[in-house]
Structures are given as C-alpha cells and as structure tokens.
Amino acid sequence: MMEKQTYLEKLDTKFKHPYIIFKRIFDIIISIIALIPAIMIIIIFAIIVVVDSKGGPFYAQERVGLMGKKFKVFKLRSMRIDAEVNGAQWAEEEDPRITNIGKFMRKMRIDELPQLFNVLVGQMSLIGPRPERPNFTQQFSEEVEGFEQRLLIKPGLSGYAQVNGGYDITPFEKLKLDLYYMEHFSLKLDLKIFVKTVAVVFTGDGAR
Template identity: 50%
Template sequence: MKEVALSPALSQRMGDGRVWYPRIKRLLDVGLSLVGLALGAPLLLFFGALIRLESKGPVFYKQVRAGLDGKPFIILKLRSMVVRAESNGQQWAVKDDVRATRVGRFIRKTKIDELPQLINVLRGEMSIVGPRPERPALIVSFSREVAGFKERLRVKPGLTGWAQVHGGYELSPAEKLRFDLYYIRHQSLGLDLRIIGKTFGVLIGGKGSW
C-alpha cells in the first residue's frame, strides 16, 4: 500500500487544540464502536447471509483508503456491489449505482454496509467523526482539479462527517471539501456530538452520502 504524498503544511494539526480533546474523542470512538458492534451483530449476520444468497463472492468488501497523513489502511464494508464492480477502473460512488445488487441497494441506503467500519474505528484507523476516507488514487486525481483536496488528510477519517450530514451523492468533490475543511478547522467535542446527532436524522431520512 502506498501513502499519499503530503506537503509539509499538512503535518500541522488544526481544530480544537486542548490536550483533553483527542483523549475524549478516542474514548468516545471506542465506546460507541463497542456498543454499535454489539447491537449491529444480528444485522451483520442477517444481511451477510442475504449477500451470499444473492450473489457469489465474499460477504465483506475490503479496499485501500488513505488515512491520517495519507497513510493507507484497509477499510471494511459489507459487499453491496457485484464482484469485479471496478473491472473497468476506479469510480466514485454515485446515487443509484447500477453496480449495486438488490441487497446492496438497501444496505447502502440504510448505511448498514458501513457497520464493519466500527472495527476500523476500534483499530484506531478511523474515528466515528471525520472526513470520509477516499482511495489514494482518487485523492491524487481530485487534487489536480480541486485545490487543497489533500487537506482532508490532516485528521483521522471518520465513519460520518460534516459533509455527510449536509449533502448526498450529488455533492461534488469541491463541495465535500468545503464541508470537511469546516470540520477540520472547528473540531471540538461539541461539534462531534452534533454531527453524531445529525447522523441519526440522516439515517432516518435516508439522505446523505457515504
């Protein structure tokens, strides 16, 4: 796995500078992840079985994403697309993606496919709240079109984020960057809790983008 090259400025952290904030954020990550995995285990088993019944292939989907400071890690998801969905090259996820299976369309809409990422949170590769992690190659590509796109890598990526509760799949990379930079510059426990609260509203309303 190859790291995304960062400029020296990207090594500087932004947001809430209080010493206690990263510690409280990590405790929140671990606590919510453990609760989420315990409550979500029946859903993982049920939809995992449906995925295997509908199409051949693995239940879980693994993909390289860029984490904090561009360091790569393997993200975990329930498989929502047909096997070899990217045989013609990497593509950015869009609404009503034709590559999604019938079960996949449901678990993507309800965000059930993201539940395994709680394991990534427990490992410390992700946080509950932060910019959504993207593939290294797409970050390089978007950076050529959107100035400052790599600045999303200044913080640990998240399961949900400020961009996810403010838009859907129709958001462009530039629009997502604007929301992500707002979060990076204003990080705080209060903002994290606000985003977590709004995320439940997004899940109930069936809107938002992951």
C-alpha cells in the same frame, strides 16, 4: 512511492487540538457499545448477501487516512463481484451494479457497519472527513488546492460534509465543509453530526 510523496509532501503541519485525546476515548467506548448489536446485524446481512448474489459477503477497499497512511476499510458487499472490472468508479444513481439487498443496505448504511472495527482499532474515528481511495486522493489534491489538508485529522465513519453536503458535492465543496469541521473541532459539533447521521440513516437521504 511518487504518488505518496505527491500529496504528502504538502503536509508540513499537524493538526493539534486538546479534544483529540477525548475524541479517541469516545470513539473506543461508542464503537464497543455499537458493535454489540452491530455484529448480529452484520452476520444476518452477510448471510443474505451470499444468498442474494454470487460472491463473498464482505470486501475490503484501500483508503487514505491520517497523514496519508493507507488502510483497508471493510464493508458488506452491496455490488456485484465484477462491479469494478474496468477500474474504480463512483456509484451512480440507480447504479445497475448494486445488488437487490445492496440497495437496502446502502440506503440504511448497513453496509458501513463493519467499519466500526476500523474505528475501534484507531484507523478511523466515528466523526471526521470521509476517507478517499488513493487514486481519488491523488486526483483531487492536484485539482483542488489544499485538498490534502483533510489528511491532517483522522477520517470518520460519518462527517460534516456527509450530513451537510451529501453524495453529489464536488471535491472543492467537500474540502470547504471538512475545513469548517476542523476549524470548529469540538464535542458539541461531533454530537450535532452524530444526530444528523442518525436522521440520515432513518430517512435514507443521499444514499446510492
């Protein structure tokens, strides 16, 4: 309980913008359309994951969303089932915990496709700050002043920081990019991020 209060008690304002309503409508329509081919891709790779390594094809991970509300994100499993026996940790370059098929899925972002369901039910948006795990949210909010401001808008499947900063940026750099997104919140910016996201998927840039 104390953890939640620590980074939520600082959120004394709410992010308000007329585009939020249209953004939600856009999220629902696009996620439904995207899920039509995505479901078949998810099923195919779920089978491959089971054949490729021991364990189930999916895993759920707790993240911090809008106004600090915690939720589960779903992914196709790209690591060994014992990948975090020693606790949560960042993925490293050439991480030995990643399975053979996991390398391909992460490069093409296929492991993220199940999160379209998170978008559909309203826990996430297609575009927004990427949601962090509770322990990292707590840590970064203590180390970087204002980091919790990212919680004022719904987290995204992709985001401005992801397509402009990549995986290795610091929490401070991530905050700066996410705040820029919030300051320039619009359909035009979302479309630019969407196009860049498609380019990242096809090039595999920044994947781990």
